[in-house]
Ligand SMILES: O=P(O)(O)O[C@H]1O[C@H](CO)[C@@H](O)[C@H]1O
């Protein structure tokens with residue numbers, strides 16, 4: 001029998017909770033997004049609702065400012081990742097029981113000339129940049145040049161991403177999307193296999209005033225197999241994607257999709273979906289933690305965004321029905337106090353709550369993010385790929 005009618009999963013993008021067992025392979029030993037945020041905020045990181053759900057309980061050492069709940073509301077644990085990379089796509093696909101086992105290509109020394117030449121020919125524009133960079137820093141360096149020449153700014157990071165930044169008034173967003181779509185078609189393998197081509201539009205008069213807009217668009221690889229979303233859809237269960245979810249899965253397996261302008265806009269969409277009557281799964285991604293604060297190595301902004309979310313979580317808890325299940329997690333780390341500006345290979349939190357729960361407790365350390373997807377399928381009695389292990393029976 002279906003235990004929960006509606007399952008909601010909120011992915012707090014990049015909110016990791018301590019270096020993963022394989023962090024050494026990623027040069028991320030010592031990273032801890034939540035732990036270091038607590039320290040940076042010197043006790044001022046107040047997360048009463050996430051705290052009640054067990055956000056500190058799931059750790060060996062509590063987050064400074066976030067007390068261990070004596071009686072947590074629900075179940076808590078943490079999950080390790082088995083995917084080859086530490087990008088959003090790896091994390092989300094793995095949650096949906098499709099871990100990325102083949103390492104994707106990344107380009108620490110920039111993209112090959114031959115690939116860029118094709119993009120230049122297609123677009124009729126020259127390419128500048130072509131190196132790993134922070135997306136805001138590279139605008140400071142090359143944005144004004146782009147405004148004069150109309151060249152494309154191409155850059156990457158430690159992830160498998162090809163990012164194209166373009167001033168909206170110089171290269172219209174539609175044109176940028178067309179160029180990105182073309183670039184996407186060049187990197188679906190076998191020669192080059194890149195996780196995401198990302199359009200990065202921005203506006204502003206000069207280098208001190210450039211801001212990136214919500215017209216960011218991620219062109220992801222299409223999932224190379226069935227995900228939990230597909231299995232649910234095949235069984236007439238409703239699937240909703242809020243925020244980057246639609247992009248991350250190339251729309252595959254998603255019935256209803258919402259684009260987010262910000263974390264709070266994403267929570268507004270969730271509030272709306274919470275009023276809908278359906279049987280199925282709503283998957284929410286909140287990207288500001290990552291894009292606005294993690295990569296920018298800004299702990300204060302990161303903490304403020306978490307506190308804003310915490311307040312909204314409180315409101316969500318108040319409207320959940322007995323046959324709803326809410327799970328909160330993350331897709332990787334992005335420790336804003338760590339060296340560099342890349343994601344960090346970390347455990348992610350796992351919080352599970354339903355008003356109907358009679359007991360509370362630990363879900364332990366899960367070996368893969370796929371346990372989350374396995375639990376969702378188990379709930380709806382749908383058979384999937386069996387990559388993960390369901391913890392449905394533990395939720396009492
Ligand atoms: O520095 P910005 O442009 O935010 O880019 C970051 O965003 C990408 C996608 O999350 C990461 O790979 C990193 O490059």
Ligand SMILES: [Mn+2]
Pocket residue numbers: 013014087088089290331332
């Ligand atoms: Mn992410």
Ligand SMILES: [Mn+2]
Pocket residue numbers: 290291295343
């Ligand atoms: Mn990121």
